[in-house]
Amino acid sequence: MAILDDARSRPRSSGVSPQEILQREAQRQEVPDVLLSESYTYLGSDDIPAERYTSAEYARLEAEHLWPKVWQMACREEDIPEVGDHVVYDIANYSILVVRSAPDVIKAYHNSCLHRGTQLRAEGGSVPFFRCSFHGWTWNLDGTLKRIPAQWDFPHCQPDRMCLPECQVGTWAGFVFINMDPDAGPLEDWLEVLPEHFRHWPLEKRLKAAHVAKILPCNWKVAIEAFIEAYHVSSTHPQLAFYDGDTNSQYDIYGEHVSRFVNILGIPSPELGELDEQTIAEAFARDFRIGDATAVEVPEGSSAREVIAETMRQLLSAGSGIDFSKLSNTEAIDSIEYYLFPNFLPWAGLGIPIVYRFRPNGLDPDTSIMEVMLMAPLPEGLPQRPPPAPIHWLESDDWRDAPEIGVLGLALNQDMSNLHKVQRGLHASATKTVKLGDYQEIRIRHYHRTLEKYVGK
Amino acid sequence: MSVVRHPYDNTEYLLQGDGTVLVRDLTNGTEGVFEVGGRHLSGDLRWADIHMLRWANDTASGSKAIAPDVT
Numbered sequence: 001m002a003i004l005d006d007a008r009s010r011p012r013s014s015g016v017s018p019q020e021i022l023q024r025e026a027q028r029q030e031v032p033d034v035l036l037s038e039s040y041t042y043l044g045s046d047d048i049p050a051e052r053y054t055s056a057e058y059a060r061l062e063a064e065h066l067w068p069k070v071w072q073m074a075c076r077e078e079d080i081p082e083v084g085d086h087v088v089y090d091i092a093n094y095s096i097l098v099v100r101s102a103p104d105v106i107k108a109y110h111n112s113c114l115h116r117g118t119q120l121r122a123e124g125g126s127v128p129f130f131r132c133s134f135h136g137w138t139w140n141l142d143g144t145l146k147r148i149p150a151q152w153d154f155p156h157c158q159p160d161r162m163c164l165p166e167c168q169v170g171t172w173a174g175f176v177f178i179n180m181d182p183d184a185g186p187l188e189d190w191l192e193v194l195p196e197h198f199r200h201w202p203l204e205k206r207l208k209a210a211h212v213a214k215i216l217p218c219n220w221k222v223a224i225e226a227f228i229e230a231y232h233v234s235s236t237h238p239q240l241a242f243y244d245g246d247t248n249s250q251y252d253i254y255g256e257h258v259s260r261f262v263n264i265l266g267i268p269s270p271e272l273g274e275l276d277e278q279t280i281a282e283a284f285a286r287d288f289r290i291g292d293a294t295a296v297e298v299p300e301g302s303s304a305r306e307v308i309a310e311t312m313r314q315l316l317s318a319g320s321g322i323d324f325s326k327l328s329n330t331e332a333i334d335s336i337e338y339y340l341f342p343n344f345l346p347w348a349g350l351g352i353p354i355v356y357r358f359r360p361n362g363l364d365p366d367t368s369i370m371e372v373m374l375m376a377p378l379p380e381g382l383p384q385r386p387p388p389a390p391i392h393w394l395e396s397d398d399w400r401d402a403p404e405i406g407v408l409g410l411a412l413n414q415d416m417s418n419l420h421k422v423q424r425g426l427h428a429s430a431t432k433t434v435k436l437g438d439y440q441e442i443r444i445r446h447y448h449r450t451l452e453k454y455v456g457k
Numbered sequence: 458m459s460v461v462r463h464p465y466d467n468t469e470y471l472l473q474g475d476g477t478v479l480v481r482d483l484t485n486g487t488e489g490v491f492e493v494g495g496r497h498l499s500g501d502l503r504w505a506d507i508h509m510l511r512w513a514n515d516t517a518s519g520s521k522a523i524a525p526d527v528t
Binding site: 234235236237238239241242269271272287288289290312315316319350351352353354374376400403405406407408409410413414417 | 461463464465506507508509511512515516518520521522523524
C-alpha cells in the first residue's frame with residue numbers, strides 16, 4: 001500500500017476510512033490493487049478567483065490557450081464504426097470533424113472549408129467525402145483535396161497544399177481523443193496513471209448504452225466541480241445519508257491531469273452516526289431500485305454493504321450475461337470516479353457505470369454542456385456489437401425526461417437546482433473568491449493548478 | 458403516497474395527490490405544505506429542505522436502476 005507521507009498528516013472525517021473498508025474486504029475478495037492505496041498531497045489553502053467562472057475574458061483566454069493545446073475526448077470509436085462515419089466535436093469556438101477515414105484509421109480535421117470558411121459538416125453522419133455546401137469544394141476522407149469547382153479560377157491553390165488541416169488523434173479504452181496542437185506530446189503521456197488503473201475496468205469492452213446531453217446555466221468548471229467531490233452530498237442529496245459514507249470519501253491526485261474519489265456506499269454518513277444494517281440496506285435498495293426493498297434482508301452476522309453488493313452482482317450478471325459473482329463489493333456498488341484534465345470523467349466499477357464530459361458552450365462563460373454516458377458491460381459471444389446509443393439532447397429541466405439513465409436522473413435534478421445559483425452567486429460575490437476545503441475539495445484545487453499553467457491566474 | 462424521512466431534521470416529506478409536498482416536523486408536530494420548488498403554501502411550518510422536496514416528488518416516479526441491461 002503506497003500512502004504518501006502527507007496522506008494522513010492533515011484532518012480527516014471521523015468516520016471509517018475507505019482504506020479501512022477496502023483493506024478488510026481485500027482479505028476475502030479480489031480488490032484491484034489500485035484501490036488499495038492513497039495519493040493525497042496538501043496543495044495549500046489559497047482561494048480561487050471567482051472571475052475564472054464568470055469572466056468573458058477568462059473564457060476567451062481558455063479558448064486561446066487551453067482548448068487548442070490539450071488532449072480531449074471527442075467520441076467513442078463505436079460512434080464511427082464504418083469508413084465515412086464521423087462526428088462533429090465542438091469545443092469553445094472550435095469545431096472538429098472526427099472521421100473514420102479507413103477501416104483502421106481515424107482522422108480529425110478542423111471543420112472549416114479552406115475556401116471561405118464554411119463548416120463542412122453541421123452534424124455527424126456518414127459520407128463518402130466532405131463537400132462544402134456553399135461552392136462545392138470537396139475533400140476525400142483522408143483529407144486530400146478531391147475537387148475545386150472552376151479550378152481554373154484558383155491557380156494559386158495547388159492541390160497538394162490544400163489538404164484539410166489535421167488535429168492529432170489518439171485512442172484509449174474505446175474513446176477517441178483529439179489535440180489541435182501539432183506539437184503536443186502523445187496521448188499516452190497525457191493519460192498518466194489512467195491506463196494502469198483502468199486495466200481492471202477495460203472500457204473498450206463496454207457499450208455506450210445511454211448518452212444524454214444538456215445545456216447547463218453555469219460555467220463548465222462550476223459544473224465539473226459539482227461532480228468531483230462528495231462534500232455536497234449530505235446537503236444536496238440528504239436522502240443518501242442512510243447509505244453513503246459521504247464525508248469520509250477518499251480523494252487522490254496524480255501527476256498534473258488525473259484525480260479520483262472513492263465514495264463508499266452501504267455505510268451511513270459519518271454525519272448521521274450509526275444505523276442498523278437493515279435500515280441501510282432497505283434505503284439503498286429502495287433508492288437505487290435494486291430488487292424489492294421490502295424483501296431485502298440482512299442476515300445476522302452480515303452487513304448491508306455485503307447484501308446490497310451481492311444483489312448488485314446478481315443484477316449485473318443477469319443484465320449482461322456475464323458472470324460477476326467474483327466482483328468485489330467496491331466495484332459492484334461504490335462511486336469510483338476518475339477525472340482527466342480538462343473535462344473527462346470516467347467512472348470505474350460496474351454498479352454506477354458513468355462517464356461525464358463537460359464543455360463550454362461556445363465562448364459564453366455562463367453556460368456549458370454536460371454529457372452523461374452509461375457504459376454497459378458488453379456480453380461476450382454476441383453475433384455483432386450492438387450500436388451505441390445516439391446522443392439525446394435534453395430540452396427540459398427534468399432529467400427524468402431521460403429515462404435511459406434511470407434513477408441517476410433524480411440525483412441530477414438535485415444537483416441542477418444548485419448550479420444556476422452558484423453561477424449567479426459568483427457574479428454577485430463581494431469577496432470575488434472561492435474557498436476550498438483542504439481535503440474533500442483537493443481535486444478542484446489540483447486541476448486549477450494545471451489550468452493556471454495554460455491560462456494563467 | 459410516498460413518504461421520505463429527512464436523515465438530519467427529524468422531519469418527513471409526503472408527496473400529495475395535487476403535486477404539493479406536506480412536510481411534518483416529528484419533534485413538535487408542526488406541518489407545512491410546499492411546492493416542489495420550495496415555495497411555502499400553507500401551515501405553521503414555513504421552511505423545508507428544497508432538496509428533500511425535490512426528492513419526495515421525483516422518487517415517486519417509476520425510474521429504473523442505473524445499471525443498463527443490454528441482454
